[in-house]
Amino acid sequence: MLLLSQYLKHHKTEDTLAELIDTLMLACKEVAIQLREGELAGVLGSTDNTNVQGETQKKMDVIANDLLKKFLLDNPLVAGLASEEEDLPVAGNPDGKFLVIFDPLDGSSNIDINVSVGTIFSILELPEGASGADESAYLQNGRKQLAAGYVLYGQSAVLALTTGQGVNFFTLAHTGDFILTRENVQVPTQTKEFAINMSNHRFWEDSMRTYIGDLLEGSEGPRGKNYNMRWIASMVAEVHRVLTRGGIFTYPWDQRDPGKPGKLRLMYEGNPMSMLIEQAGGIASTCYINILDLEPKEIHQRVSVALGSADEVNTLLEYHNDHSGVAAQLNS
Ligand code: AHG
Ligand code: MN
Ligand code: MN
Numbered sequence: 001m002l003l004l005s006q007y008l009k010h011h012k013t014e015d016t017l018a019e020l021i022d023t024l025m026l027a028c029k030e031v032a033i034q035l036r037e038g039e040l041a042g043v044l045g046s047t048d049n050t051n052v053q054g055e056t057q058k059k060m061d062v063i064a065n066d067l068l069k070k071f072l073l074d075n076p077l078v079a080g081l082a083s084e085e086e087d088l089p090v091a092g093n094p095d096g097k098f099l100v101i102f103d104p105l106d107g108s109s110n111i112d113i114n115v116s117v118g119t120i121f122s123i124l125e126l127p128e129g130a131s132g133a134d135e136s137a138y139l140q141n142g143r144k145q146l147a148a149g150y151v152l153y154g155q156s157a158v159l160a161l162t163t164g165q166g167v168n169f170f171t172l173a174h175t176g177d178f179i180l181t182r183e184n185v186q187v188p189t190q191t192k193e194f195a196i197n198m199s200n201h202r203f204w205e206d207s208m209r210t211y212i213g214d215l216l217e218g219s220e221g222p223r224g225k226n227y228n229m230r231w232i233a234s235m236v237a238e239v240h241r242v243l244t245r246g247g248i249f250t251y252p253w254d255q256r257d258p259g260k261p262g263k264l265r266l267m268y269e270g271n272p273m274s275m276l277i278e279q280a281g282g283i284a285s286t287c288y289i290n291i292l293d294l295e296p297k298e299i300h301q302r303v304s305v306a307l308g309s310a311d312e313v314n315t316l317l318e319y320h321n322d323h324s325g326v327a328a329q330l331n332s
Pocket of ligand 2: 103105106107235269
């Protein structure tokens with residue numbers, strides 16, 4: 001049995017980064033406890049507030065955000081943080097070393113129905129001479145992430161973590177320790193399982209409609225095999241499934257709001273999940289470019305996402321080889 005702290009030590013993770021990950025997990029454990037109590041703790045339901053995305057905040061969105069903020073700002077290593085639930089970055093210790101970007105509660109529409117949610121995080125180094133209060137400090141290319149991961153609050157709480165040396169799963173034990181339960185996770189290259197919110201079908205680009213249409217034709221269609229479909233409406237749960245047994249997950253650009261590149265957010269959903277997927281041998285793309293190659297322009301920037309089993313994502317990309325449309329322009 002290997003504890004998260006022991007694992008990080010054995011793999012020569014820099015002490016300060018290991019300490020920061022430990023702090024993040026202290027916060028996530030508190031989130032897990034609140035979620036487990038659910039209705040008993042009075043944490044279900046919505047607040048009267050909307051966040052910068054224009055979405056009504058659930059009580060747990062705010063509770064999780066406040067917990068992460070409190071634990072992180074108490075750690076002098078943290079120079080600043082940015083969150084889905086904060087309009088602007090929050091400065092930490094001016095002498096701190098790290099920036100942390102997070103989605104405190106992903107899939108929050110699932111909270112009230114007792115279905116899986118998660119916390120997603122991305123860790124960056126504070127650039128020389130920069131301040132944790134400045135948005136520009138956070139707008140770093142996804143390949144500069146020092147570490148990325150999520151905690152899935154499912155039947156058990158599971159941390160998926162990468163520090164750039166592969167992906168590992170750690171399960172939260174009753175002792176409060178995260179214990180290594182799966183090492184060197186690899187996404188199978190092929191799959192027969194896709195995840196997309198089919199209710200948006202009429203708003204997609206033709207290329208996406210054609211690709212999904214071909215999957216639906218099954219063994220009689222051009223793909224020559226029958227596909228299964230899943231949609232949990234929690235990116236953490238979908239990515240965990242993809243990391244565990246393969247698959248393709250996509251939330252593409254659509255015409256409901258054509259000026260936006262997509263629904264998901266680059267800095268605290270797209271980038272950390274893409275680092276995990278690439279570290280596990282999968283591909284993460286906007287349908288036009290690798291997500292980790294995008295140059296971020298704002299902290300709450302949106303992005304089109306297609307990620308998972310390498311062969312399947314590559315096939316999807318072949319349907320998107322015309323880069324002249326608005327979706328391509330917004331996602332390149
Ligand atoms: P969040 O709860 O952090 O706002 O993120 C929800 C995201 C993502 O987790 C999920 O894949 C997607 O929104 C679901 O969207 P639909 O409800 O449109 O399917
Ligand atoms: Mn989210
Ligand atoms: Mn969220």
